[in-house]
Amino acid sequence: MAGKIKSVTNPGLKLQLLSPQDIEKIHQATLDVIESVGVRFPSPKALDIWASHGASVDRETSIVKASGSLVEAALKKAPPVYSLAARDSSQDLPLDGNHVFVGTDGCGVEVLDIYSGERRRSRLQDIAEIARVGDFLEEVAFHWVAVSAQDYPPESRGLHELKAVWENSTKHVQTESIYHAREAEVAVEMAAAVAGGRQALRQRPVLSIMQCTAPPLGHDGGSLEAALVAAEAGLPVGFMTMSACLTTGPATLAGNLVVGNAEVISALALIQLAYPGASVFYAAAQTASDLRSGAYTGGGPEDFLFGAAGNLLSDYYNVPISMGSFATGAKQPDWQAGIENSLSTFMASVVMSDMLLGVGLLHGSRIWSYAQMLMDCEIFSMVVKMMEGIPVDDENLALDVIKAVGPGGNFLKQKHTLKHMRDLYLPKYMDRRPYNQWEEQKDNAADWALAKARQILETHQPAPLDPVLSAELSRMITTLENSTRINTD
Amino acid sequence: MHEQLFKEMAQSIIDGDTELAEQLAKQAMELGIDPLEAINQGFVIGVNHVGSEFSCGNAFLPELVMAGEAMKTAVSTLEPEMARRGTERQVFGKVVIGTIEGDIHDIGKTLVATMLSASGFKVFDLGVDVSALKLVEKARQEHADIVAVSALLTTTMVRQRDVVEALEDMGLRPQVKIMVGGAPVTREWVTEIGADGYSEDAIGAVQVAKQLMGVS
Numbered sequence: 001m002a003g004k005i006k007s008v009t010n011p012g013l014k015l016q017l018l019s020p021q022d023i024e025k026i027h028q029a030t031l032d033v034i035e036s037v038g039v040r041f042p043s044p045k046a047l048d049i050w051a052s053h054g055a056s057v058d059r060e061t062s063i064v065k066a067s068g069s070l071v072e073a074a075l076k077k078a079p080p081v082y083s084l085a086a087r088d089s090s091q092d093l094p095l096d097g098n099h100v101f102v103g104t105d106g107c108g109v110e111v112l113d114i115y116s117g118e119r120r121r122s123r124l125q126d127i128a129e130i131a132r133v134g135d136f137l138e139e140v141a142f143h144w145v146a147v148s149a150q151d152y153p154p155e156s157r158g159l160h161e162l163k164a165v166w167e168n169s170t171k172h173v174q175t176e177s178i179y180h181a182r183e184a185e186v187a188v189e190m191a192a193a194v195a196g197g198r199q200a201l202r203q204r205p206v207l208s209i210m211q212c213t214a215p216p217l218g219h220d221g222g223s224l225e226a227a228l229v230a231a232e233a234g235l236p237v238g239f240m241t242m243s244a245c246l247t248t249g250p251a252t253l254a255g256n257l258v259v260g261n262a263e264v265i266s267a268l269a270l271i272q273l274a275y276p277g278a279s280v281f282y283a284a285a286q287t288a289s290d291l292r293s294g295a296y297t298g299g300g301p302e303d304f305l306f307g308a309a310g311n312l313l314s315d316y317y318n319v320p321i322s323m324g325s326f327a328t329g330a331k332q333p334d335w336q337a338g339i340e341n342s343l344s345t346f347m348a349s350v351v352m353s354d355m356l357l358g359v360g361l362l363h364g365s366r367i368w369s370y371a372q373m374l375m376d377c378e379i380f381s382m383v384v385k386m387m388e389g390i391p392v393d394d395e396n397l398a399l400d401v402i403k404a405v406g407p408g409g410n411f412l413k414q415k416h417t418l419k420h421m422r423d424l425y426l427p428k429y430m431d432r433r434p435y436n437q438w439e440e441q442k443d444n445a446a447d448w449a450l451a452k453a454r455q456i457l458e459t460h461q462p463a464p465l466d467p468v469l470s471a472e473l474s475r476m477i478t479t480l481e482n483s484t485r486i487n488t489d
Numbered sequence: 490m491h492e493q494l495f496k497e498m499a500q501s502i503i504d505g506d507t508e509l510a511e512q513l514a515k516q517a518m519e520l521g522i523d524p525l526e527a528i529n530q531g532f533v534i535g536v537n538h539v540g541s542e543f544s545c546g547n548a549f550l551p552e553l554v555m556a557g558e559a560m561k562t563a564v565s566t567l568e569p570e571m572a573r574r575g576t577e578r579q580v581f582g583k584v585v586i587g588t589i590e591g592d593i594h595d596i597g598k599t600l601v602a603t604m605l606s607a608s609g610f611k612v613f614d615l616g617v618d619v620s621a622l623k624l625v626e627k628a629r630q631e632h633a634d635i636v637a638v639s640a641l642l643t644t645t646m647v648r649q650r651d652v653v654e655a656l657e658d659m660g661l662r663p664q665v666k667i668m669v670g671g672a673p674v675t676r677e678w679v680t681e682i683g684a685d686g687y688s689e690d691a692i693g694a695v696q697v698a699k700q701l702m703g704v705s
Contacts, residue, residue, distance in 0.1 A: 042593070109643055109673040121677060148673070154644035179644065220593055246551065247596050291549040293690035294600055296672070366672065 005091055005171075006138040006381065008100035008349050012389015015350045017308050023316050026254065030261040031068035033217070038065040039266040040218035043225050049274050062221075066266065074269035077276040080318040084142060084236065085204035087194060088170035088463065092204070093141055095281070095320035095354045100387075101141035102345075102380050104134050104373070105327050105358035106176050108147040111368040114454055119367065122147035126368065128164040130360070133370065133453055135169035136460040139377035142172035144210075144358050147368050155484045158183050159190065159477045162207070166194055166473070167465045174322070174355075176210040176240075184209070184226035186480045188233040190473050194465075202234035209235055210283055210322060213263035215243035224267070231271045231278040238322050239267035240283030245302060247289040253302060253309075260286050261313055268319065281354070282314035285324020298329030298364035299340030307348040314353075323353040326376050327365045333372045333446045337362065342379050349383045356380075370453035371446040378429050378449075385425045428452070491522055495531035498563070502535025505555025507562045514566035524567035525576055532563045536607060543692075550691075554600070557607025580611045582634035582702045585627045587619035589648045594641035597670060600691040601637060608695045610635075621651035628656070628665055635698060637668040646673050650682040666701040670694060 018026075033039075041047055042062040051057040053074075055066040084093040093101050110119050111126045126147050134140040145161045152160045158178040165173045178184050191207035192198045201207075209230040211223040219239075227237045241260035243249035249256035268280045286306035290297050297303070307325050314321035325344040330336035348356055359380070360373035390396075401416040411417050429445035431438060494517065501509040510532065517527040539556040542548035564578065571577060584605055588598045595617045606612040613631055615623060621638075628636050636656065640646040649669045656662045667684040679687045686697040 107643070110675060121675070148643040150643060154647055157644060179642065214593055218593075222591075247600070251551075289550075292543075292546075293692055294550045294597075295690045364672070 003091075003136060003138055005093070005101070005141045006384055007093075007141060008352065008384050008387045009098055011350070011352055011387045012391070013350050013387055015308055015347075017305070017351070018312050022254075023312055026257055026261060026313065027316060028068075029258045030265060031071060033258060033262045034066055034071055034266050035068055036065070037217065038063040039262060040064075040214070041221075041224060041266075041270070042219065043221040045228060046219075046221075046224045046270055049228075049270060053273050064266070066269070071265060071269045074272040074276075075265060075317050075319075077272045078268060078280050078317070078319045079277060080320075082236065082279045082320075083204075084172040084174070084208055085195070085206050086142075086170055086172045087166065087206060087465070089204070091141075091171050093172055093355075097315075097320075097352060097354070099354065100349045100352055100356060100384075101354065102139055102356045102377075103142040103144050103174060103358040104130060104140060104146045105361040105365055106144035106146050108361045108366050108368045109150070110366060111147060112362075112370070114370050114450070114457060121150050122368065123151040124149035124160055124164055127161050128168045129457055130368065130370075130373075131165040131168035132460060132462055133373065133456045135171060135462040136456045137374070137377050139380045140171070140359065142174055142355070143169060145175050145177045146358075146360060148177065153481065155180075156183070156186075156477050156481050159186055159480065162187060162190060163470070163473045163477065166190075166206075167470060168462050170463050172206065172208070174208040174210055176212070178209060178226050178230075179220070180222045181225035181229050182480065182484075184229035186476055188230060188235065189476050191235065192233070193469060193472050193476070198233065205235045205279070207235055208237070208279075208281075210238045210240055211267075213239055213241045213243075213260075213267065215241055215248035215263060216259050217262055219263070219267060224270070227267070227271060228274055231275045231280070234279070236279035236281060237271055238281035238283040239264050240285060240322065240324070242285050242287065242296075242324070244286065244296065245288035246291070247294050249286070251288075253305060256286055256288075257306070257309055257313070260284055265317060268317070281320040281322050282310065282317065283322040283324075284310035285327070285357070286310070296329070296364045298327050299336070299344065303340075304343045304347040307344050307353075308351045311348065311351040311353040320354040322355040322357060323348040325349075325353075325356045326359055326379075327357070327361055328372075329364045331363050331367075333362070333369055333375055333449075337372060338375075338379075341376055342382075345376075345379055346383050346386070349380075349387055371449040374449035374453055375429055375445055378427065378445075382425065382427075491517075491520065494520070494522075495527070495534070498527065498531030499535035499538065502532050502556050502559050502563070503538055505552060505559050507555075507559045510559040510563040511566050514563045518567065518570050523576075524571045524574070525578065527567060528564060528578060532560055536560050540608075553607065553692075554603055557603045560607050561603075579609075581609045581699060581704050583611045583613070583631055584635040584637055584698065585613045585615065585624055585631060585633045586637040586639075587615035587624055588617040588639045588641075589645050589652070590618055590620045591648065592640050592642055592645040593617045594639070594671075597641075597672075597691070598637075598639040601639070601670060601694045604691040604695050605637075605698055608699070610698060621648060621655045624652055625655040625659055625661065629659060629661060633665060635666045635668055635701060637670065637694070637698075639669070640671040640673070643673045646671060646678070649674075649678075649684065653682050653684055668694065668697060668701070
């Protein structure tokens, strides 16, 4: 039986971050950038699409300058609401503006081994195991490819990764690890096999594709072409900017939003020009580079503000968003990880970002930790609870009970208490023990989370993928590998 | 004596004022000042000042980068005069740098190039999407001491190994050190492919390069 999925819905909290005038200013500045400076699209196919719609295209530099009206008209064709389909249809995810779903983070390169604790290079088996644990957890609504299958060849790695997730989870898969048109074609073929044909895939996209932009103001050619392949087949496609104050963006927050926004909306416009009405999403994980090293930080007050600002922009364009939250810069599950992942997730949730990425990675999305994964899930659970807000009606005001108990009594014996006590949040990994109990064990949240992850891995059996289908997916991957080999020879 | 001019030179670097640095370099040549003297008694003092301010936490990366750019301009303005006099600036080493084939991510690579150049290395930046062969060919031409190669994707990182192999094939491996960088690169990867060093950030990369050159 498929597990239920937890999400934020019917929010009871609101955040006032940017006024409609502020958003309009950011939008106008973005259009100015796209029109006067341009954005780099290093793909002949993408340049042809822009040129055929009247944009100014420089074939030497691959820079496209498009008018504001062209970009705006294209963006208007994007559907505001659609669903991400899962192998198990009861786990489909409506991206309707009234749900916040969480996925696993990606794409790490190392894993803290679930048994030895040793840090080692990631491999395909890790992807399978992370997917299995994610399949069990109600907080995990969909999967990213959590770590890279570095024991498989680069040209087909992304496909082995997809197969591993599908074989171990019934939930939706969003890959951020397909970088070429050819690989995307096979990914589409595989997704169609899982969905039951090309037409079925259009109706129920069991796969969505996320591509990174190349800030400032650029894209990667392979990524663009992979996205076009996916969009043609009806897979939802998103572009994520990671523009960072100081290095790939201006030092100021609003300026960095403009740079990132120009990258994302220019790419979404391209997809709409090519395939009007294609399902697309905005994606962002903006940050401020470290003042001393210039390095990616993975957290900080600026990140948290960007985490909320992104959804205000995607709402303006009326498309769903995939927002980078969690993904702490901490080296282990510690104080820093707790602060960064809580604040980023709260800020992205309070504005109702549709998809949050994601649970489980440390050191700026590089090192996978099962303990962090489960503790991140707890953070999300707490946010879900907070987002319910405070309902105020007769039942909740509890006036009768207050009168019945009166001064000096207690509420433990009240039926009203019995009725509502389970509404209160019960943490899985918070230490609320008496001091002496803690003193005897000296264990903590990370130990409990890890023990739980081990138990899930050892006992949880996801609904298996039909072995015939599995073999078919393998065959598709092998065909690509053989053709690549012939080409190289 | 040109004490005042040297002071202005140092200040132009501290302020990251590329135009002023260039103008002062030209002025020095007009006055017949030895370019090496202008560099060592003027501009370098500014670089060192920014470096020590950075070390004690008073200056930040953008100030280092701007000082580095101003320094680069000053040196390149003085280069023709150095060549005419048959003198050469002492550098710690020559570095050929680029982002590997199939990868267009250049911010980290460019930052490392700037920092190396500001710290006294001669840097040949070949840009992004550079094949192993091109990097190695340039290293051969320029008698480089270090080849530095960056990758952001796990799928392109594997080609860092090609650089090591290409240097071996051309018989250059004994005299050329190899540095690799980029988010997916780990110490274990460096060991596995037989490279010589890596760093997670640009400041660390300078230290690694200096170590590889035997400079402390």
